[in-house]
Amino acid sequence: MSHVPAELKYSKEHEWVKVEGNQARIGITDFAQDELGDIVFVELPEVGTEVRANETFGSVESVKTVSDLFAPVSGKIVQVNGALQDSPELVNSAPYEDGWMIVVEMSDPGELDALLDAAAYTAHTAE
C-alpha cells in the first residue's frame, strides 16, 4: 500500500504538488517510485527554466529503465533539489520530503484545479 499524504495534490501521471503560496514543490509519488524501482539518476533542468504543464521537464533513471518526468503546472523553476545529484535514492526513501525535485513559481495557479486530491489519486492508482 503506497503512502498518499492528504495535504498534497496529484497528477494522474503520478507527480505530486505541494502548494506553498504561489509556488509548487513537485516530486513523484510513493506509488511511482515503487513501480520504478531503485533510482540511480535524476536529470533536472536549471533554475530559471520555464516549464509548461503536461510537458517534460527531466528524466529519472532506475535500475530498470529511463522515464520522462512531466510538469503538473506551468511556471519558472526557482529551486532544484541538488541533493539528488549525489543521492538519487532519496526519491525512493523519502519521495514526499527529501526526494522532492523542483519548485516552480506558478504562472497559472488555476492549473491546480485540474489535479487530484488524495482520495481521488488513491482511487486512480487502484484502477
Next chain:
Amino acid sequence: MSTAWKWPEDIAVEWIDDIHRPQYNNDLDPALGRAVAAGERPPLIRVWRAARQEGIAVSRKDVATEGGQAAQRQLEAEGLQVVVRQTGGTAVPQGEGVVHVSYLFPRTSAKVTTDDYYRALCTPLMAWLQGHGCNASTGELRGSYCDGKYNILVDGRKLVGTAQAWRGGLAGVRSARPGYVLAHASIVVDVDMAVATERINHFYELAGNPYRVELQTSTTLRACAPAWLVGQSAAEAADTVVRDLMGFYEQWLQTAKR
C-alpha cells in the same frame, strides 16, 4: 509475462541504420519512437548495426558530471566514438562488430511492466541463440559491462546487454499521454573484448568513477557459435547477423500472434 501483456498489432521489422554517423545512428531510436507514438509508423522492431568507428555507448548519467564529460572528450581525442544513448545503465562496446535490436512500441493503457518488455525482448533473442547452438539464459553477472537482471548470458558469460526507456510518462504506470517504450538489446557479434573492456574502464577511470568491468565476464557471438560466421570480417558478420535476425523476427512474430 503478465496477463496484461500483448504484442502490438502489425509490428514492422526493419533494418534501419547509418553506420557512418554514430550519434545520429543512435538518435534514430527516439526519432522513430516519436513517429510510432504519433501513429505515423507502425510498432517497430528495428535491427541495426553500430557505426563503424570503434568506441563505447554511454548513458546520460555517465556524462552528467564534469568528470564524465572530460572522459568523453578525452576518448574522442583518442579517436574513439562516445555515443550517448537514450537508455540507462553503463558503457557498452561499440564498433562494426556490434548489432542492436530496438523495440519501439507505442505506450499502452494496459498494466504492463518493465519486466514484460524485458521478457518480450529476451525470450526471442534466447530462442534465436539456441537456434545457433548457444546455451542462453538471463541473469545478473557481477563485473559485466552494463550489468542487469536481463543480461543474456551464454554459458554464464555476457553476450547481450539490455535496457529500456519509457517516453510519455513514468515507466510501469498507465499514461494518458502519447508515448513509446524503447526496449533495446546490444549484441556483441565480433569485438576484441580485451580492448573494449580496457576502453570502458579507461572511460570510468578518466571520469573519476570507481566502476570497473571484468574481461572474463564477457563473450562474443563468434566465440559462442564458432561454426557460424566463419571467414567473415566483423563488419560482414554484423551484416549476416542483421539479415538472420530479420528473418527470425518475421517468423517469431507469426508464432507469437498465434
